[in-house]
Amino acid sequence: xxENKMNRGLKNRHLQLISLGGVIGSGYFLGTGYVLEKAGxxxxxxxxxxxxxxxxxxxxxxxxxxxxxxxxxxxxxxxENISSTWACGVGWAYWITWVAYVPSEMIAAxxxxxxxxxxxxxxxxxxxxxxxxxxxxxxxxxxxxxxEFWLALFKIVALVxxxxxxGLICLGxxxxxxxxxxxxxxxxxxxxxxxxxxxxxxxxxxxxxxQGTEIIGLAxxxxxxxxxxxxxxxxxxxxxxxxxxxxxxxLLISILxxxxxxxxxxxxxxxxxxxxxxxxxxxxxxxxxxxxxxCSNSGLYGAARAMYSLARLDMAPHFLxxxxxNGMPSKAILLSICACWAVILLYSVDPDSAVYTYLLxxxxxxxxxxxxxxxxxxxxxxxxxxxxxxxxxxxxRTPLFPYVTLFGIWAQVFCxxxxxxxxxxxxxxxxxxxxxxxxxxxxRLRALRRKALAAHAAH
Numbered sequence: 001x002x003e004n005k006m007n008r009g010l011k012n013r014h015l016q017l018i019s020l021g022g023v024i025g026s027g028y029f030l031g032t033g034y035v036l037e038k039a040g041x042x043x044x045x046x047x048x049x050x051x052x053x054x055x056x057x058x059x060x061x062x063x064x065x066x067x068x069x070x071x072x073x074x075x076x077x078x079x080e081n082i083s084s085t086w087a088c089g090v091g092w093a094y095w096i097t098w099v100a101y102v103p104s105e106m107i108a109a110x111x112x113x114x115x116x117x118x119x120x121x122x123x124x125x126x127x128x129x130x131x132x133x134x135x136x137x138x139x140x141x142x143x144x145x146x147x148e149f150w151l152a153l154f155k156i157v158a159l160v161x162x163x164x165x166x167g168l169i170c171l172g173x174x175x176x177x178x179x180x181x182x183x184x185x186x187x188x189x190x191x192x193x194x195x196x197x198x199x200x201x202x203x204x205x206x207x208x209x210x211q212g213t214e215i216i217g218l219a220x221x222x223x224x225x226x227x228x229x230x231x232x233x234x235x236x237x238x239x240x241x242x243x244x245x246x247x248x249x250x251l252l253i254s255i256l257x258x259x260x261x262x263x264x265x266x267x268x269x270x271x272x273x274x275x276x277x278x279x280x281x282x283x284x285x286x287x288x289x290x291x292x293x294x295c296s297n298s299g300l301y302g303a304a305r306a307m308y309s310l311a312r313l314d315m316a317p318h319f320l321x322x323x324x325x326n327g328m329p330s331k332a333i334l335l336s337i338c339a340c341w342a343v344i345l346l347y348s349v350d351p352d353s354a355v356y357t358y359l360l361x362x363x364x365x366x367x368x369x370x371x372x373x374x375x376x377x378x379x380x381x382x383x384x385x386x387x388x389x390x391x392x393x394x395x396x397r398t399p400l401f402p403y404v405t406l407f408g409i410w411a412q413v414f415c416x417x418x419x420x421x422x423x424x425x426x427x428x429x430x431x432x433x434x435x436x437x438x439x440x441x442x443x444r445l446r447a448l449r450r451k452a453l454a455a456h457a458a459h
Contacts, residue, residue: 013149017145017148017149017152017153024152024155024156024159024244024291024294024295028209028245028291029266029268029284029287029288029291032209032249032252032261032267032268033261033266033267033270034202034205035047035202035205035206036249036252036253036258036261036267037258037259037261038194038198038201038202039192039194039198039199039201039202040188040189040191040192040193040194040198040253040258040259041185041186041190041191041192041193041253041258042191042192042193042194042196042198042199043199043202043249043253043258044246044249044250044253045199046199046202046203046206047206047245047246047249048242048246049199049203049206049411050203050206050207050209050210050245051210051241051242051245051246052407053207053210053371053407053408053411053412054210054213054241054242055242056375056404056405056407056408056411057213057214057371057374057375057408058213058214058216058234059234059398059399059404060374060375060377060378060379060398060404060405060408061073061074061214061216061234061374061378062216062230062231062234062396062398063378063381063382063394063396063397063398064077064374064377064378064381065216065226065230066226066227066230066231066394066395066396067381067394067395067396069226069227069230070309073309074090074214074370074373074374074377075087075090075091075094075306075309075310075313075315076309076313077373077374077377077378077381078090078091078373078376078377079313080377080381081376081377081378081380081381081384082373082376082377082380084313084315084443084447085440085443085444085447086373086440087313087315088310088313088315088439088440088442088443089436089437089439089440089443090369090370090373090436091306091307091309091310091313091315091439092310092315092316092435092436092439093365093366093369093370093432093435093436093439094302094303094306094366094367094369094370095303095306095307095310095336096362096366096435097211097362097363097366097367097370098299098300098302098303098306098336099303099336099339099340099343100343100362100363101211101295101299101363102133102295102296102299102300102303102340103126103130103340103341103343103344103347105292105293105295105296105299106126106129106130106133106292106296106340106344107122107126107344107347108288108292109125109126109129109289109292109293109296110122110123110124110125110126110129112285112286112288112289112292113125113289116285123344123347123348126344127341127344129292129293129296130296130337130340130341130344132293133293133296133297133300133337134300134333134334134337136297137297137300137301137304137328137333137337138328138330138333138334139326139328144297144301147297148294148297148298148301151290151293151294151297152294154287154290155287155290155291155294156240156244158283158284158287158290159244159248162248162251162252162268162272162284163247163248163251165272165277165280166248166251166252166254166255166271167251169255169275170251170254170255174275175275175276177275180254180255182254184253184254184255184256184257185253185254187257188257188258188259189259193258193259200415200418201418201422201425203415203418204364204368204415204416204418204419204425204428205364207364207367207368207371207412207415208363208364208367209245210241211363211367212295212298212299212302213241214302214370214371214374215298215301215302216230216233216234227395227396230396231396248268252267252268252271255271255274255275256270256271256274260274266284266285266288268284269281269282269284269285272284300333300336300337300340303336303339303340304329304332304333304335304336305329305332307320307329307332307335307336308320308321308323308329308332311332315439315443319331320332320335362428362431362432362435364419364425364428364432365416365419365428365429365431365432365433365435365436366432366435366436368412368415368416369432369436371408371412372408372409372412372413375405375406375408375409376409378398378405379402379405379406379409382398382401382402382405416429
């Protein structure tokens, strides 16, 4: 991996906010209603467990990325520590994850804007946002980092503002309802109205919401002073994710009965509207718009770096591994955005397209596979270093090894097993497996063919 041409223009603050940008998307503001509807107040525990899994994965990634900071890192780590065949499958599956997810964010942004400006269709808004995200990604990487920093910061400020307002409502300092306390939280069937098993059933959806944190690893080859920046970013991003999910959702479910939550509208806006704050509720529509653009921005970044890494490892066409004069993998970026536009076009032809739905569903499976791969790579790498005593030289070490690593792996394997036995989630598994297996089969067959040709040439 020749990394000396990559532009190391990402600062520590960029790295932290890029990862948060990928996590706090429109799915968080809109999709939280699904989790609350299924698990009720117990969804707080589900998000907390999701945060613990994120922490395990990020600690493993930090150890690998500090030792070898390369762009598109975890594909490279999988190749070196597991196998080339597995790395090819994980890399392509991960790329498909974002190619499916980025258009969903652009379409969400289009739907929001079409509500404000009905004269322009949501498709044209989606295309406009697609162009905007493409231009941002093709600039110098520091310009991308700066744009993502401010987009993500806006979302964080909005969530902090919501938490303050919701806290004041709960204490009876805003509105006429008086002190609420736990009246709403426990008032519709208790803490776990649908039983504690519902926590497990929503875990897969929650892990989809948390996807994007691993972009820190993909950005490792483009950040300044990775030995210092990556561990700080991992520590800060992890506690911020837990704080930005657990605290707002705990307060949300303390002022909005869980059985009023759903996918029809943002539960944050619905909660504020319940207490007469329609202006603030409308403001959250713009927050969701910002979230959608930000998530598309960081998602396209992740997709392009994964494709760049695949090309550099001879797992994709070589021209996709080229970088332009600004130190950007422009061809990998263009391919990724073209694939995103193809999905948007598919949506415009048939908004209820089964293909689009399957592509969106697959992100739950392929995202979990990428995280498992990170933990598995770190486990095998550390074991190898421990045999030779070289692990003492590591500048960042995953604490409580191997327990943290193994929990990160098996908690997600358990979630995938639950997917297989849950009718609502089984489609995601059935759609995801071919995305992983087909690239692996192609890579293996190509390797066998090359070996046979080399043997034939030798004779």
